[in-house]
Amino acid sequence: MTRRHNAATEQHTALREALHARLRGEVRFGAAERTVYSHDASNYRQLPAGVVKPADLDDVRAAVALCREHGVPLVARGAGTSIGGQAIGPGALVMDFRRHLDRVLEIDPDRRTARVEPGAVLDTLRAAARPHGLTFGPDPSTHSRCTIGGMIGNDSCGSHSLAWGRTSDTVESLDLLLADGTELTVGGPTTPEQRARLRSRPGRVGALHRDLQDLAAGHLALLRQGFPTLPRRGSGYALDALLPERGHDLARALTGTEGTCAVLLGATVRLTPAPAARALVVAGYPDETAAADAVPALLPYRPLTMEGMGADLIAALQAAGRRPPALDRLPAGQAWLFMEVGADTPAEAEESARALAAAVRGEQRTAAVRVVADPAEQRQLWAVREAGAGIVTRLPGGAEAWPGWEDSAVPPERLGSYLRGLRALLTNHQLKGVPYGHFGEGCVHLRIDFALARPEGRASFRRFLEEAADLAVAHGGSLSGEHGDGQARAELLPRMYPPELIALFRRFKQIWDPENLLNPGNLVDPRPLDADLRLAGLPDRRLPLVFPYAADDGSLAKAVHRCVGVAKCLDTSTGVMCPSYMVTGEERHSTRGRARLLAEMLRGDAVPDGWRSREVHEALDLCLACKGCAGECPVQVDMATYKAEFLHHHYRRRIRPAAHYALGWLPLWLRIAGRAPGAVNRVGRSPALSAALKRLAGIAPERPLPPLPAETFTRWFRRHRAQHPADPGAPRLLLWPDTFSDRLEPHIPRAAVTVLEQLGYAVEIPDRPVCCGLTWISTGQLTTARRVLRRTVGTLPPDIPVVGLEPSCTTALRDELPALLGSDAARSLAGRVATFAETVDRHAAALPARPGSAITQVHCHQHAALGTEADRRVTARLGLDNRHLDSGCCGLAGNFGYERGHYEVSRAAAERVLLPEVRAADPDTLVLADGFSCRTQIAQLADGRRALHLAEVLAEALAAAPRDGGPTG
Template structure:
């Protein structure tokens, strides 16, 4: 490797000259690709983001000449370290995401590797088709990664593995040659590969038939058994419906980029089910749920999923997901979600009736419920699929570690397997996080271990080895869907035996004689306790912070809550992360910001790189919407982390004029309003060419029109109007800067609504700006006295039981998210009470809007941006930009668009 690094400049130059790809060899870009969703961290040599297939071909060929390894990567959501390594990472996900062709009659689709599973299936929906195997990470998992992993998901009992549906693929071999792999005996390099592979398989066919793992739910090793039509270890139901024929594409499926780089793939498609329904069964014991699985399978469900008590407890702690727990009563030790397909609601009802009768007959389970509607089913699947992220939301250094998380056994041995695994966990005095695919015997079990200690690292290895022995005794495999990577390749020689493992080595040599394709995976793997992201030698640099991060255990722990799962790479669903949705660049993900800040604190990047432009650029496009706080299962508050970063950055560089201007908009507005004719004059000045020239000079685009000021402030209107007196119900309206100076009609509408609901509306005229504009610009210190003053002013109203109503979500959320970390302990609790947070003891401030406003006496509607902070679970962020309907005589109900002002409020 020393020679490689000596020639990096030459390699980078050649890649830039011969390709149209984005070529990134800087330290920050490499850091972004040093981790995935696994335990591991390895700094890559460089990153290439190809725009075309020709870019991929040229990259592989150039790297082959320089003897530099390459590593193809999709969404980087792999859980076993498949997509980290000392290589040139080729990121397929930004540009190579096209659907090349769809043939509904043949039930086939041809795609590039960068498109996500979720995007592809949404495209196919109108045709009544879909890709069958459905990984839970499908919204961010690239199809290339699904093929590389031999992925599957909850419906594997119907659809098998990805290898069962890969028909052909265009690949690039380690020397840069392009080869189409399929069932045929084509000429050239493909024919040579076919002959060499068949020779190896023929020489080992007796051992394949005799010793190949019998459990079909396997993502370990190379698929030698797929080259023999009658070999064991395949799904018994032939899920694709096509004849079993030797196919090099299916051999490469599951190889994790170690045999070839995939640039196109043809996949088999399945009919989309017309209707589905779920039966939900609660259990008092995990083992009882596993013992029930085999009898339930007699009814031919489409899926049987397991969730444990810990998952339910963690879900209840996350407001975004807690509302989905409509299907759970109490706190059961285990839940089985049993799904059926059907042609009609009547058919599904009959199937659930039969399930309920079957359970009663066999005395299985406790409470039984049904999820028939689309929303009810979405709630169940939402909780199940977010399981990993919720488990990783556990605070502290003890985390659910994926050392045995993908082991799979035949369903009939599940109770025995779990009994032994529970005993193993007890022997190490650790708790297990348990969820997964009971229908296929693939449970994701994660022991809570602190791998930041030498003892924890050793425990991880010992549990892995002991767990593997239990799996082998139960006739199982060490990977059921998440593949081998750095975590489990270590087990492959034991799983397959020395002869078959040697055959896999030979396969690797045939495809990749110089070991340049993602080396160290599947075969010839390092010890699984090497290259850990956190290990006994991991430490962080003490940093004097602007926020108090003690609730998180420190700034480093807050950042480490990002586990790399990549939920922030969603594109067509949800809100997180809007900057990535716009650019589709890894650099603009929430994950990237956490990775870079963690690298600064851990020394992977020098701390003085804090002010490097490349580091600043990673944070720059974060718009502070807090979608991550609500949609990230680990509740990573990147908006606050970004504010901390900016404060650290500007403490070293000084604040630019643009930040000073934007941060002090409330102060400038207040000054203008205090001057006779000041607001009109401000509007006049804002329209002048010199003002626009100044805006350009300080970095504000001409396309952005500075908000105009209203000619009359909201508080002036409020004081001059006739007010109802002596009403029993009192409410305090927190009028933000936006409402006060720019759009007073928002406040006016709020007053009308509240008074119509019977409230006496009050203003606190001495309150300060919430400080949000300053925080957005990283100017934290000036906000501290403002926050303290606001908390002191508002606390008496809270103690009197008055609701505090905010019109601007980002403004009020400052009380909940930022204020507690800016003041002493006494005021911290007061700030939370002011904000009406979930842990507040005050019932009124936690009331939902209908409860405050009288619910049945009115109806209202409104529109808000998907990036709006009102989605962040704050009950009292009451955005009033709608019309009230007080009686039947008033027929019209006008909804007006309200634009989130995020960083501009105050």
Template structure:
């Protein structure tokens, strides 16, 4: 265990705690410096290094950790997805991460509409489990694809449909918890007799029941006077729930307590019937206050949900790779949108509701335009943009960031327009810009002022704004937090908001549950000042390594790392590609956020700068497959692949380049020789002695079949090829990659024939390897040499407007994505602009009316797996469109990454993970398709993985298109 900067006595204490925990539990115990730093942040502006991290396998581990915490008198902090915005899940404590193992659905009762789950279960995964039963869990946070049920309980989360479903509190039936003394108790509705028995107990549980009953009765009038009378209020403890005429259920006190009272290990949650149909009417406004004023009238139509978003969020969405593709519903350049959703049992019913709203809108002149969404994919697109609002704001470049500190205020909906006007006046006085979006239906808006926490004056501005907004909230009888919680950002305001009597009652609640102050101390009561423990502060400094890649577009290498806000989108598991290693391991260290945190720790001096070329940082980055999904799917567009390339170049310069990197990085050379020596080379490469030797000397796993070499390469074929037909449409450059030249030349041959049939003269200039294998292995200097030679060869064509067409996405897109960063020249940028994947080029030419191919109309079925780089930088829409044009009935697998990632899947230490990634979604989908379905994949690595694991031969789009051409 590394304990940098720790006193000898503290170091020994931590070692003793670590050793004791390893004896007690079956889960994982991590006390090394990097593990602590990975859990030192969440999605808030705070950073506190924990004592250590425990990843429990079952509730017995949790009990053992609580017992150890009592023995050593150290705090505990339960944590789910780490998506808290107010700092609830950071602290100097032993962090309990429930998300990796304790994430099961234990029971579902369809008749009684409830489920029993473990706290680490992600909300979307619960809904995926119960959706086939026609059910769902009502509260739906924007972080639903990574927020855990335990975190939602701790926070009392709500979401876009709280107008219909309320908060998490409204759906908790029963909690199994461990109290601070390690005793296991079940909290549920109690009859009068059961409550009497609990109160009579002579133990911690009995004392808690007695104290809560006393406080609720004693302060009933103060509760009625001071608690905000609004739907959205999660600040403080839920003492008001015990002043209501309903069965006594102590779980209602634990909900929203942010882990300060007890540790939840099981939850019985209410489920609701899933609507059969939903539809949206998206109303456009030229003024955001007018939108809020209109929301009051719209609420009279009983919508299922009513949300708003502003121009800043929409402008940021236009610059985001993923979100920009969803903006087809936006008309013009609105200042604000209202997203109004209706639900019903039939499509006709929801259409009728939308029609009624449209009549109301037109009669009252509400908004300047509206877009209706009835198809499920249209509805998903609208909600996708709304859910991305937070991440899009956090992706703003520069030192001024949208900080969460007054972002969760809630007031009575009818008062919201006036409240926002006053809110804006405060920001204007402080010269602060902000994004505005949120739940206008329930009066809860998310307003995040842009603050530069690196400047002392800006930190003071933040404090002043927070103080004035707190007073404004009090004036409007609202809440400082409608769903995001108190944490470190707002807990210090609770005494002002609730008054000294209730605040003292909160302290007594805390003491009754946690007499030794071990459960996530410093939240809700007795909190530090909001400016303590800031992740970025005036004292924050970074050093900048000299980089071979150009990071000026991100503001430098350190700024590119700081783009990660900690919101944890990279921890999703059910869809998309980001992050394939996390999806397989469920380990924070293997998420994009974990890697960014580790890099930031080195750059900011949390660990020595020499660690930038150290083994531990290498281990953190090792399982990054360089898929680039984070560049597209992370709302902040963190480009971890690019950061890893740069790191590897420094690491290998300091530690030497391994033999395996030389072999894979210079794969073109070996492939060229392999083809010259084929078929002998194929026999030799796959012989048992050679496989054993390759595994021993280079770590190439013997279980992975090696690609075969073609005796006649594409270059050989093309030299002897004489085109048939007219070349009426001019030239096109075919950028023939290493693999489709030496391993599968049939792909390049069919692409050539296809382009010639389309009327083009195919030019195959001399070139070097694109450099992708070198880049992936940190060999940036060699890659730069290749890039310079290739740009020199391709620039004359690009300058004349000739398209450069490629077949292997990772190779062709290197010209687009890496060459400008490697070379930093105008020539490389022009080559990048003129580079297209084959399907992109064909679609462009067809849509421009310059291309007409005759295809067979046999209606064959096809199943498409998109290449990761293609999905991140281009998308699969061109491939789908061209395949449909060719007569295929094509569907796309939401398969994520295939797990190969070039050489990654060949490497002994990575083979099992590569297989696990493929087996999550890709392999089952391929195996479930019939033999008559053509499997299509543009990446050679993808095709290798499919053949190896699914025993199906996938074909390149060029091959299946050529098959369909009328000869």
């Protein structure tokens, strides 16, 4: 074993050196990169030899040649969202196409085609086609990050394939590189004369065409009879595309081969006209099998989609704490069909929808039906389906659910019977899952609570998959309906296909890749379906942790394994998650990459240094702790918490970076500095002294030191209260004097006091210094944070509502405070905390008009944990035409943007959307930002623009409004 390991190490070292010498792109063989590319969205873990990110096609050619020379297998990878394990390979070189080969090269609106590079993201293609009234038909749920190359590899489908087909239905031609260096382009159906010319070509290309044509000609009966007929057959090689009556369609035969036959260099795909108007029909049924049984009679109405889901999907959604507003608008029932129709005009779309709704009622009079023509309401209802599908990795009872039998498909007319059998099979194996899917095409998605960490659970996993495969085949179905086979299902292909056809699959692979260099172990000669499971081999020990991880049974390992690889964090087009990845584009800086690294740290193999791991520290160093993942990740991975936990243990009994002492203890230093603000400000204005102070404190030299006010808010408030006693009959309210507002921007809490008193409150503040502990938490100084929080809880009076002005501090009081202390007093305090907007929103009728335009930068913690509904209602009541920016994190993120070494990433995050939007805003447009970090970033980098807290806007509006009466408490 040692000799074999040493030989492999030498082989990989030689390959790495050769790649460094030949490639212009990135070559990564370090532990961090190997770790984050050892997973995709499947159950499997396979450490690669290394990773390359080719800069151009010449890099691709060189990498393939060097893999062949050194005998190292190659795995081509897009977004790594494959559920069957197709995007990983043990000891392989993983080639990531996303970084550079990601362009849409041409849109031809007349021919309705597009030429793309393999790493082009689906949404990028759709955006390029949209101005021409066109779209790319297949639309899997990962559309914001999946690549066209990956879609061709897996023959992806999505919800609209009922109308627009699968990826294989769109491919016009493929530009290919074979493992031996041969390049060729293959297209769709050909005539006998064209095939004869292809056979006669010289060299490897002609030999390949002769072998493929002879393979088909010698087995015509088998190819005609060996494949089931159904719309979603995604298993095995599509060798029936080689039949003469189908034109010997090589492009179709190669689509869905999972990178096992050739490397894709580029593709030409067909586009489809996008309907100008759509309408939605939602039908409720007594159960999912009733919904499935209704499908065949409704297909003749040619809906664009026919998606099915049951009440247990809604239960899973509600168990995750999410309740989309449209949930109450679902028609009565325990299962639903979502059916979309399209037309040239809204009136025509609604007419088609009503005809479809009438057909539903005609087929099953007990069905409740809704026709939705309003586009906004359609989006809200679709959000119910999409949100539910995104969280079924956790079942309503909290159990983890895993892929494996993820996307089987049967003929639609047999779907009801298949679902009944599948439910019975789950019951027999004492397993649970939530079926849903593309009912119009008989495709069922299902994640199941397999106990993959235990030997008996893995044995049950195998037995269930074998019996489920037999059930699907008995119904004339396919093991896979859209995600491909990979390691998850390829071993089961002999249950679906006769031995002669399995032998043809092997021969097809050999024709293209005789040395088995490309993605070995998938489809042909597969690795066992229960080998390489990522939960197997995890150490069975409990670590002493600070955070409780209550939703994960107190286990950090279980928490980080929430990440199942669907890669929403790789979507750089919208949202907060993940700001550092949006800047660097490095997988290890994504939420998924960091979760993988933490999981490997806990496993101890590839990342063996435990809490002292340099690889994990480097990846987490650029985590802004923005909490975007806690709000946007479908499975609520909370990297900010994991980072704080890691830093706590990483620096335990060790010297910390200077910034941890300077910025982590900022509340203390500001309290001391507040005794002599003039002297401190003189230091800040002195270039030499401030530079020396920043070097000593580990602060980025590019950042100016914030000036201190002459008087803190708490001092002003005590003087104010002495002069203006509170009304003893007014409702009491405690305004939280966070460090940033109190010590750096006291005008904001002063404005808040003005507003709250005019609304009739008796405003109070704590009689001693308090702190939410945020700066200690974000730097991982959790022992100190607990001590600070205990003092805070002991200081505050019981039962009085608390209003927070700073979103990060408010979030800390609501979330981190009860998590770190776990006491009834802490939970009571957390339950009494409200945002300023939530408090003001209760008095909307008392607010004056303040018309105008505004843009709002939402603080990340507010986006993730607090919500913006109240803020939106308040600004609407003021009459502001307010647009919430889709700008993500401002990039400063508390201490992050002030720490030395973070400035470039911090600024780049802001320059992505926020700063251009602020600079472009009309001078009369208000810039709203309740977060201190957001306001600071704008003040320092937005060319003199100033952002306002909502309290400032309300105070100004109240001051300008005529006073008709007294307070409205």
